[in-house]
Amino acid sequence: MSFTALHCVQSRRDFPALARAHHGHALAYLDGPGGSQVPQTVIDAIADVYASCNVNTHGSFPPSQEVDRRMQAARQATAAFLGAADAACISFGQNMTTLNFALAGAIGRTLAPGDEVLITQLDHEANRGPWLALAERGIVIREVRLLPAGVLDYEDMAAQISPRTKVLALGASSNALGTVNDLALARRLTRAVGALLVIDAVHYAPHFPLDVRALDVDFLLCSGYKFYGPHVGILYSRPGALAALPTTRLSVQDPDAPYRIETGTLNHAAIEGVRAAIDYIARWGHGATLRERLVDAMTGIAAYEHELAAYYHGEVARLPGVRTWGPDFASPLRAPTVSITLATHSAGAVAAALGAQGICVWDGHFYAQKAVEVLGLAAGGGLLRTGISMYTTREELDRLLGGIAQLAR
Numbered sequence: 131m132s133f134t135a136l137h138c139v140q141s142r143r144d145f146p147a148l149a150r151a152h153h154g155h156a157l158a159y160l161d162g163p164g165g166s167q168v169p170q171t172v173i174d175a176i177a178d179v180y181a182s183c184n185v186n187t188h189g190s191f192p193p194s195q196e197v198d199r200r201m202q203a204a205r206q207a208t209a210a211f212l213g214a215a216d217a218a219c220i221s222f223g224q225n226m227t228t229l230n231f232a233l234a235g236a237i238g239r240t241l242a243p244g245d246e247v248l249i250t251q252l253d254h255e256a257n258r259g260p261w262l263a264l265a266e267r268g269i270v271i272r273e274v275r276l277l278p279a280g281v282l283d284y285e286d287m288a289a290q291i292s293p294r295t296k297v298l299a300l301g302a303s304s305n306a307l308g309t310v311n312d313l314a315l316a317r318r319l320t321r322a323v324g325a326l327l328v329i330d331a332v333h334y335a336p337h338f339p340l341d342v343r344a345l346d347v348d349f350l351l352c353s354g355y356k357f358y359g360p361h362v363g364i365l366y367s368r369p370g371a372l373a374a375l376p377t378t379r380l381s382v383q384d385p386d387a388p389y390r391i392e393t394g395t396l397n398h399a400a401i402e403g404v405r406a407a408i409d410y411i412a413r414w415g416h417g418a419t420l421r422e423r424l425v426d427a428m429t430g431i432a433a434y435e436h437e438l439a440a441y442y443h444g445e446v447a448r449l450p451g452v453r454t455w456g457p458d459f460a461s462p463l464r465a466p467t468v469s470i471t472l473a474t475h476s477a478g479a480v481a482a483a484l485g486a487q488g489i490c491v492w493d494g495h496f497y498a499q500k501a502v503e504v505l506g507l508a509a510g511g512g513l514l515r516t517g518i519s520m521y522t523t524r525e526e527l528d529r530l531l532g533g534i535a536q537l538a539r
């Protein structure tokens with residue numbers, strides 16, 4: 131089904147935070163790439179764990195069996211969200227960064243000095259730092275170049291992949307520029323040399339339907355708080371891929387997937403919140419199965435967000451002294467995240483002025499520090515980033531445009 135401006139207005143009633151005002155200004159949350167708001171159903175689901183089964187897993191008593199059941203349901207719902215074969219493909223952790231350190235460390239232990247890992251200049255540090263840390267073990271870390279247009283240099287990617295390449299760690303979409311990377315090409319190139327493909331889908335997952343089996347990835351990570359849920363990291367592993375890895379874990383930890391990479395007691399309430407967020411998204415779609423409803427809902431939300439983002443991108447580019455960064459909106463494969471710089475003010479000064487009017491936008495490098503450096507923007511304070519979510523309205527973007535226009539003059 132399509133997701134229209136009317137659906138957006140309806141959805142806003144589900145998010146209690148959207149009713150909050152600041153000094154008489156309604157708050158406009160245009161900071162989705164940093165984290166989205168949550169619907170009441172997510173808040174209720176989290177609270178319900180504390181009210182009804184706030185006990186540890188694997189006990190022989192009813193509340194413990196209840197929490198086991200809920201954790202399994204959350205893995206199943208997340209598998210449906212990502213298009214995974216089953217719940218055994220889904221591991222949870224504190225956040226994406228922590229899971230990626232655990233994954234990179236485990237993969238690193240299977241590599242030999244001189245083996246290569248390819249990362250990119252466009253990626254968030256969470257998909258660079260854990261791999262760069264492997265250099266200590268003699269692993270060679272190479273980087274795919276970022277072009278000034280805000281897209282990766284795919285010739286450079288192809289040229290850098292060789293039989294020595296063991297991993298390509300690549301973002302699905304840039305949280306700084308909204309670029310969507312060519313995952314099919316990345317898979318072809320890595321397959322040809324037998325390298326693993328690890329995808330950071332943190333910025334992609336809130337904006338597009340995901341299908342890990344169609345993408346044919348080995349590992350994919352995302353984060354619940356970017357798609358209307360709480361702070362939980364998610365790792366998808368291709369069936370069999372995690373079992374082969376020497377993860378860091380206690381001797382008493384279940385050695386099977388998906389538990390093999392999980393450490394200690396998980397945040398059960400938050401994981402229940404992830405399940406509720408996925409259920410919430412599915413409500414906006416039609417279909418016989420949860421998967422069908424999710425794909426339908428995300429397809430509709432993607433089109434709605436793309437149209438709004440294209441509108442904002444076109445209007446803001448017309449303002450004097452404003453420069454937009456990253457690709458335009460000609461392709462539907464463009465995340466609804468628009469970053470700009472102003473000739474007259476730093477991004478930080480603009481964000482502060484907008485913040486005082488209740489407009490929540492981020493400035494800086496958003497941990498995509500390398501990309502901001504490569505674009506030559508680090509010294510000037512980086513980018514001003516606007517993110518569009520399912521609950522974003524055109525009126526909010528017009529308010530933002532008015533605020534920027536005042537400063538751009």
Ligand SMILES: Cc1ncc(COP(=O)(O)O)c(C=O)c1O
Binds near residue numbers: 163226228301304
């Ligand atoms: C593209 C991208 N990757 C990774 C991360 C890190 O996610 P987490 O905060 O769950 O560690 C973020 C967070 O902003 C992100 O935007």
